[in-house]
Amino acid sequence: MRACVMFATETYALPILRPLAAAAVARGVQVRWLVTDAVAQRLTVDEQRLRNMADIRAFSPDATFCAANWAPPGVPGLKVQVFHGFNANKREPDRGHFAIRGFFDLYTTQGPATTLPFEALARDHGHFAVVETGWPKLDPLFAGNVAHPIERDARPLIMFASTFSHRLSCAPAMLDTLRTLIARNDRQWLLTLHPKSDPGLIRAYQALEASNARFMDSERLVDMERASDMLVCDTSSVIHEFAVQNKPVVTIANRRPEPFMLDVATPGDVDAAIDLALSKPPSLMAAIQAHGDDIHPYRDGRSSERVLDATDAMIAAGKAKLHRKPLNLVRRYKAWRDRASLFPA
CATH class of the missing domain: 3.40.50.2000 (Glycogen Phosphorylase B;)
Incomplete structure (x- = not known):
């Protein structure tokens, strides 16, 4: 992978994608951010934002990592779902965590509880792959160093x-x-x-x-x-x-x-x-x-590395074995409309 995009529509996506971005940069991968104005206000000086489709096409990413339930249409490269949370059972399965919306080429799952259902869905649908990697957001949870420790005393x-x-x-x-x-x-x-x-x-x-x-x-x-x-x-x-x-x-x-x-x-x-x-x-x-x-059986703080490995493997193998994604015109129209609200063509 030469270049990738981090896609976020809400500020809560930043702690999910930042460990992944750091791991990519450490590998020499160029990273850019595709975000809403509200999220852009929280970016650091080192987190470079793509502002329009001309910038995106010139950057030509090999993959877009999404901490959202959709991916922006028209952006080159693989669309990789990294999830914005665990399955909290807020909705029925076909409307919640396991809803298949037809945007993603690769689902990087957090553990057996999500891997097995998504593997079954992959066999049924045929237009995406599934690899269990763990969740990038939790890498800092198990890291040895604490970047921003919170002071406390002996009370619970x-x-x-x-x-x-x-x-x-x-x-x-x-x-x-x-x-x-x-x-x-x-x-x-x-x-x-x-x-x-x-x-x-x-x-x-x-x-x-x-x-x-x-x-x-x-x-x-x-x-x-x-x-x-x-x-x-x-x-x-x-x-x-x-x-x-x-x-x-x-x-x-x-x-x-x-x-x-x-x-x-x-x-x-x-x-x-x-x-x-x-x-x-x-x-x-x-x-x-x-x-x-x-x-989430992973306690090594290296889930971001596994997400990158899975993405590189899919780029190398290509998508020839995957079926064509469903048209789903209503959902596609909404995605194009939402993309237009994020950045101009």
Whole structure:
């Protein structure tokens, strides 16, 4: 691979794609970014943005890595899905994580839980390949060096996060409970919300900051996960990326509770559940270990390398064995329309 593009439409894609971009640069691959204006504001001086189709054609990438559920049409090279999260079971399978939209040549999956379903779908559809690589976002989670450590003391450090989906989010209901728990001052707290959450709700959570509570942007999610002892959440893919560290998770009215979660019905049940989670019951910890091995068995911090290897192998082999992608005119029209809103022709 000589050159590649990182495609992001939301700021939460940056911590997914940056480890992959760093690994590509270390191999001598030229990297450019194809992003919305909002994401472009978060790019560093070293992250060069492509602004129009003329720039893209001149750059002529061999691959585009997508942390989104679609790929921009008309961009040369392989379209590689690297995913914007784990399967959180927010929707039915054919509308959620396993929806096949006809954009991608290669799916780089996170672990057996996603690899096996996508391999079955690849046999059915025939127009894409699947390689299990692990998820680039988690490379820093298992790296030896901590780029931006979070200071803490001996008190338990609890992370709170929530999905932006109104019907599944516990964030509005948790405000008063968190205010009470933070005021008690016996624990430390790291608070974050999805960047697409209601701005008023984000301001309300920022107002919870205290000497023992900090609100952080979701771009620092991995730093928060590394520092925290446990997580309080609802139905978000953050649950799964936290659990692969073999740390406990308390969920509030999760859509599909699993054995590795301590699921409670209401915010009023959270305090006692935190105490139970911090005691690390053996049966709970065994369930967490089994779940982590299923969704992301890689603990070496080299998933980005495997994504690049899989992409290079597919470029070398070509796409001759793949079927032609379905036309799906409605979805293609929407993709062209969305691309036009990103950058001019």
